Amino acid sequence: MKASAFAYARATSVANALELLTVHGERAKVLSGGQSLLPAMNLRLIAPELIIDIGDLAELRGVVVKGGVLTIGALTRHVDLLKSPEIAAHASLLTDAVAHIAHPAIRNRGTIGGSLAHADPASELPACMLTLGATIIVHGPGRERRIAASEFFAGIYETALRPQELLVAVELPVSPKNSTYFFHEFARRHGDYAIVGLAAQAVVNDGRFADLRLGFFAVGDRPLLAGSAGKLVNVTITSAVFSEACSALDEELDPLEDQQATPAMRRHLAKVLLARCVSSLLDRPDLHAGASA
Numbered sequence: 001m002k003a004s005a006f007a008y009a010r011a012t013s014v015a016n017a018l019e020l021l022t023v024h025g026e027r028a029k030v031l032s033g034g035q036s037l038l039p040a041m042n043l044r045l046i047a048p049e050l051i052i053d054i055g056d057l058a059e060l061r062g063v064v065v066k067g068g069v070l071t072i073g074a075l076t077r078h079v080d081l082l083k084s085p086e087i088a089a090h091a092s093l094l095t096d097a098v099a100h101i102a103h104p105a106i107r108n109r110g111t112i113g114g115s116l117a118h119a120d121p122a123s124e125l126p127a128c129m130l131t132l133g134a135t136i137i138v139h140g141p142g143r144e145r146r147i148a149a150s151e152f153f154a155g156i157y158e159t160a161l162r163p164q165e166l167l168v169a170v171e172l173p174v175s176p177k178n179s180t181y182f183f184h185e186f187a188r189r190h191g192d193y194a195i196v197g198l199a200a201q202a203v204v205n206d207g208r209f210a211d212l213r214l215g216f217f218a219v220g221d222r223p224l225l226a227g228s229a230g231k232l233v234n235v236t237i238t239s240a241v242f243s244e245a246c247s248a249l250d251e252e253l254d255p256l257e258d259q260q261a262t263p264a265m266r267r268h269l270a271k272v273l274l275a276r277c278v279s280s281l282l283d284r285p286d287l288h289a290g291a292s293a
């Protein structure tokens with residue numbers, strides 16, 4: 001199938017893109033890498049009247065580290081994140097996660113801004129943003145909004161972005177020096193969207209978690225920063241403690257049914273990932289063996 005007829009405008013600056021969005025609002029769509037927008041248009045799931053191509057706006061591309069904050073421009077491509085020494089040094093969870101997004105051809109075009117604005121609940125980057133405590137920066141008519149990642153994702157393909165706003169950047173606190181991370185996803189084949197995934201960051205002291213952030217994806221209509229992580233912090237983890245955390249996680253999940261998995265399978269896989277994560281970060285093989293049995 002081919003997309004419905006549409007008009008095309010190449011934005012010459014962020015201000016120009018915002019002018020076009022102000023005039024055309026919901027009738028327009030921003031084009032970044034086109035890896036989600038164009039398939040949706042070709043399938044006629046959406047039929048915008050105007051495409052605003054922001055691909056030439058170099059000011060929206062790149063990674064900068066300053067004062068303990070990593071700023072990533074919205075047009076930074078997945079491949080740039082994968083190869084960025086700044087990301088590898090200060091948010092290594094992201095380097096690992098991006099390698100699981102699709103295939104090289106898609107990573108060469110797809111952008112972080114497009115992925116976050118698209119808000120597929122099975123995407124890796126939205127969950128990473130929750131885990132890493134990101135702030136998403138959007139520009140709209142006459143003002144900037146800084147939205148915590150925890151407030152940004154509102155449902156399947158739904159976000160806090162308004163039709164006249166442009167996502168311009170993401171800010172991440174530099175990961176603490178003594179932090180460690182875990183990333184894993186279950187997918188039918190490498191590069192497929194995840195059936196269930198977990199992006200975690202932790203600080204471990206003397207065999208206990210001093211901090212633990214668990215960002216699950218493909219477990220509901222949006223990524224989940226699991227509150228059940230709190231059950232595992234500042235305690236010695238016994239099988240009883242772990243089992244309580246699993247029950248708390250189960251209550252937080254609201255998995256969907258699709259061609260890939262039933263809700264029951266997703267619940268099971270989320271707990272298997274939790275076991276692998278805790279066991280790997282604390283170097284406790286006993287927890288993995290006990291919990292996933």
Ligand SMILES: Cc1cc2nc3c(=O)[nH]c(=O)nc-3n(C[C@H](O)[C@H](O)[C@H](O)COP(=O)(O)OP(=O)(O)OC[C@H]3O[C@@H](n4cnc5c(N)ncnc54)[C@H](O)[C@@H]3O)c2cc1C
Binds near residue numbers: 036039074102106109
């Ligand atoms: C075969 C295939 C497999 C894929 N597998 C995965 C996967 O495993 N994991 C994964 O996470 N993704 C996957 N993707 C999606 C890919 O990562 C996309 O690149 C990403 O979701 C969207 O980024 P984009 O830059 O291409 O955005 P676009 O397709 O250009 O835009 C996506 C949406 O976001 C809006 N938008 C884009 N940029 C902005 C902005 N700056 N401000 C406001 N709105 C904006 C657009 O209007 C559109 O609605 C896959 C895609 C394909 C085709």
